Amino acid sequence: MFVYRHDRIGFCRIEPCGRYGVTPKRLFPVILLLTGLMCPAFVQAHTHESFVGRQGCGEPPRSDTGAVPVRHITSVARYPHDRNAFTQGLVFYKGELYESTGLRGYSSVRRVDLISGRVLKARHLDKKLFGEGLAVINHQLVQLTWETGSGLIYTPVDLQLIGSFTFGGEGWGSTVVDNRLVISDGTARLRFFTTDTYQQVASLDVRDRGAPVEGLNELESVEGLIYANVYPSDCIAQIDARSGQVIGWLDLGELMPRAERTDRAAVANGIAYNPDTRELFVTGKFWPYIFQIKLLQPENPDKQTAGDNADDRRL
Numbered sequence: 001m002f003v004y005r006h007d008r009i010g011f012c013r014i015e016p017c018g019r020y021g022v023t024p025k026r027l028f029p030v031i032l033l034l035t036g037l038m039c040p041a042f043v044q045a046h047t048h049e050s051f052v053g054r055q056g057c058g059e060p061p062r063s064d065t066g067a068v069p070v071r072h073i074t075s076v077a078r079y080p081h082d083r084n085a086f087t088q089g090l091v092f093y094k095g096e097l098y099e100s101t102g103l104r105g106y107s108s109v110r111r112v113d114l115i116s117g118r119v120l121k122a123r124h125l126d127k128k129l130f131g132e133g134l135a136v137i138n139h140q141l142v143q144l145t146w147e148t149g150s151g152l153i154y155t156p157v158d159l160q161l162i163g164s165f166t167f168g169g170e171g172w173g174s175t176v177v178d179n180r181l182v183i184s185d186g187t188a189r190l191r192f193f194t195t196d197t198y199q200q201v202a203s204l205d206v207r208d209r210g211a212p213v214e215g216l217n218e219l220e221s222v223e224g225l226i227y228a229n230v231y232p233s234d235c236i237a238q239i240d241a242r243s244g245q246v247i248g249w250l251d252l253g254e255l256m257p258r259a260e261r262t263d264r265a266a267v268a269n270g271i272a273y274n275p276d277t278r279e280l281f282v283t284g285k286f287w288p289y290i291f292q293i294k295l296l297q298p299e300n301p302d303k304q305t306a307g308d309n310a311d312d313r314r315l
């Protein structure tokens with residue numbers, strides 16, 4: 001039947017076809033009328049004035065400070081990805097890729113074969129829960145949920161649910177930095193929690209030369225930096241984990257041409273870094289691919305930064 005969703009998508013959305021079921025044809029005129037009446041007001045009310053999207057990734061240059069650089073990236077490999085996956089979290093553990101997916105009734109935690117894209121093991125969440133960020137703590141998978149202020153704990157490989165915890169507020173993205181669980185909640189603030197009792201011990205405001213970076217979503221710890229998808233956009237902010245300053249931007253927009261996206265919610269989301277191989281992977285909500293990307297040195301886009309400069313191991 002017809003489902004009208006506001007869930008974390010940021011766009012007007014009707015989900016009657018294919019992925020979410022079948023809508024009787026006779027209801028379509030009514031649905032279209034309701035959408036036309038409701039969507040403009042909804043979009044106006046929920047689309048914040050973010051500099052991401054207005055100017056691409058990052059604010060325009062200012063005469064006093066210049067622009068935070070948008071780093072050159074290149075795709076070095078492309079792998080299949082379940083295009084029905086509303087990707088909310090992506091992380092490696094012992095060389096295996098794990099994914100968290102969202103939307104109520106469709107949320108899951110998965111172990112995924114990177115090369116084939118096949119879901120090797122999946123555990124579905126209660127229909128009331130909306131899956132969010134995924135991180136590894138003490139050799140266990142920790143999955144956030146969106147509005148319930150709670151997280152779920154699983155064993156790797158077989159994905160057995162072995163515990164839960166509460167952290168309060170909303171959960172969007174997550175990663176681990178210096179043995180602290182870092183949680184985003186769609187604002188410009190990151191919260192830091194202990195990894196044993198999940199008590200908040202610190203917070204960090206993320207800014208691009210003074211301007212708060214709202215919409216922080218999926219996170220990944222990458223060699224001293226925090227990478228953050230910024231919702232709703234194809235931008236990744238490279239964040240200094242101590243100061244909160246954005247030191248660079250990645251624009252993933254050209255990886256997935258708009259024409260190949262089947263859903264308006266299909267923005268970039270999902271970052272996974274394998275520290276053993278120094279490989280970086282990204283994807284998006286409903287994207288049919290996971291991309292392995294490398295960052296290129298600003299002064300020489302043909303030269304790769306990652307892996308070939310022992311003195312600068314930051315990607």
Ligand SMILES: [Ca+2]
Nearest residue numbers: 090219220271
């Ligand atoms: Ca991640």
